Amino acid sequence: MNEIFKAIDYRHTKDMYRSVYLSSVNIPMVNNINNIATAVIALIGAIMVAIGADIPGFYLTVGSLVAFIAFLRQFSRPFNSISNMMTMIQASLAGAERIFQMMDQKPEPSHASALWRSFKAEDGQYYWTDGKDVKKVLGDVKIENVDFSYFPGQPVLKNITLYAHPGQRIALVGSTGAGKTTITNMLTRFYDIDAGTIYIDGINLKDIDRVSMRRSMTLVLQDTHLFTGTIYDNIRFGRLKASDEDCQKAAKIACADKFIEKLPQGYNTVISGEHSNLSQGEKQLLSIARCAVSNPPILILDEATSSVDTRTERLISKGMDNLMMGKTTFVIAHRLSTIRYADCIMVMDHGQIIERGTHDQLIAMKGRYYNLWTGKAELQ
Ligand SMILES: Nc1ncnc2c1ncn2[C@@H]1O[C@H](COP(=O)(O)OP(=O)(O)OP(=O)(O)O)[C@@H](O)[C@H]1O
Numbered sequence: 001m002n003e004i005f006k007a008i009d010y011r012h013t014k015d016m017y018r019s020v021y022l023s024s025v026n027i028p029m030v031n032n033i034n035n036i037a038t039a040v041i042a043l044i045g046a047i048m049v050a051i052g053a054d055i056p057g058f059y060l061t062v063g064s065l066v067a068f069i070a071f072l073r074q075f076s077r078p079f080n081s082i083s084n085m086m087t088m089i090q091a092s093l094a095g096a097e098r099i100f101q102m103m104d105q106k107p108e109p110s111h112a113s114a115l116w117r118s119f120k121a122e123d124g125q126y127y128w129t130d131g132k133d134v135k136k137v138l139g140d141v142k143i144e145n146v147d148f149s150y151f152p153g154q155p156v157l158k159n160i161t162l163y164a165h166p167g168q169r170i171a172l173v174g175s176t177g178a179g180k181t182t183i184t185n186m187l188t189r190f191y192d193i194d195a196g197t198i199y200i201d202g203i204n205l206k207d208i209d210r211v212s213m214r215r216s217m218t219l220v221l222q223d224t225h226l227f228t229g230t231i232y233d234n235i236r237f238g239r240l241k242a243s244d245e246d247c248q249k250a251a252k253i254a255c256a257d258k259f260i261e262k263l264p265q266g267y268n269t270v271i272s273g274e275h276s277n278l279s280q281g282e283k284q285l286l287s288i289a290r291c292a293v294s295n296p297p298i299l300i301l302d303e304a305t306s307s308v309d310t311r312t313e314r315l316i317s318k319g320m321d322n323l324m325m326g327k328t329t330f331v332i333a334h335r336l337s338t339i340r341y342a343d344c345i346m347v348m349d350h351g352q353i354i355e356r357g358t359h360d361q362l363i364a365m366k367g368r369y370y371n372l373w374t375g376k377a378e379l380q
């Protein structure tokens, strides 16, 4: 890995040197050519002025020479600007190339063959429909014998089986790289599984339209993305039709109301996206409020309680608890205290579930979880 990084870094440094060299050579070079041209013309002109009178057709007055040099300067000015602009144009082209790469990305396969879609009805509940039947989204998740690898031959998940009944709280713990986030990527179908089956409410995940399925679940990630706009706009992103009152209610559920009310213009305060002056914890509270406003039956919380102070952490876990009420929830946490009351805790290692059970059962088992809880082992 180190070698690969070194090679890439070396190439980057070389290209960087070249680009700085070319852009700094360009402008002085054009200026110098202009200056030399002016000097040569001035010299020839001076000779013509001095001795031109003796040679027929070679004479030039001083006035004409000065005028000629002035025009020459004006003539060369656009070329100077073009050379200045060349550097900018090159940089913009490099940027444009990246944008085009992005635009050329193939969209996810068509949903034309999908049988089931989910929708949110007037009553605020989510339903499945295949055009004939309509049934409520309960949030019953079954993952059976699932294998997955990001690259062929390097399995990341091996024979994963787990169930989450409606309203249950399932916790995933394990060291870095164990495959916790990968399981959630399977559920949201950001990737397709290699083997096994995933069912939601008894429907095979492959038969559900991706876009509408994602509408019935929400993710709270550690790195919250906010955009420039008011607090209302940022919360409403969870459900675009939500009214101001809905947003306020959601903020209350998320325990975000206290800090929002302290802001200069309350809910109408404009925050400036990624560089906003909100703390990491406050951003997380906003993202919980965002989930509360969309209120989907399935919730995925990935490492949401790290890198905040204890007071904010308490607020966040209270907000999460409110949010989780009555929903099927998958919690990935690096702090064991946050998952203590989960209905079932899965301890993962190298893509496999090595222990499962409630907190008390796992403690009684005196295995990996026991060692983590008692501090004999650490989550790295
Ligand atoms: N997009 C990806 N492409 C290729 N490999 C990936 C990708 N995402 C994760 N991996 C690999 O899959 C394995 C499992 O990663 P995963 O993100 O699921 O771990 P995790 O348990 O969530 O860890 P953490 O606690 O650090 O979040 C790791 O070895 C990782 O390098």
Ligand SMILES: [Mg+2]
Pocket (backbone or CB within 6 Å): 180, 181, 182, 302
């Ligand atoms: Mg992860």
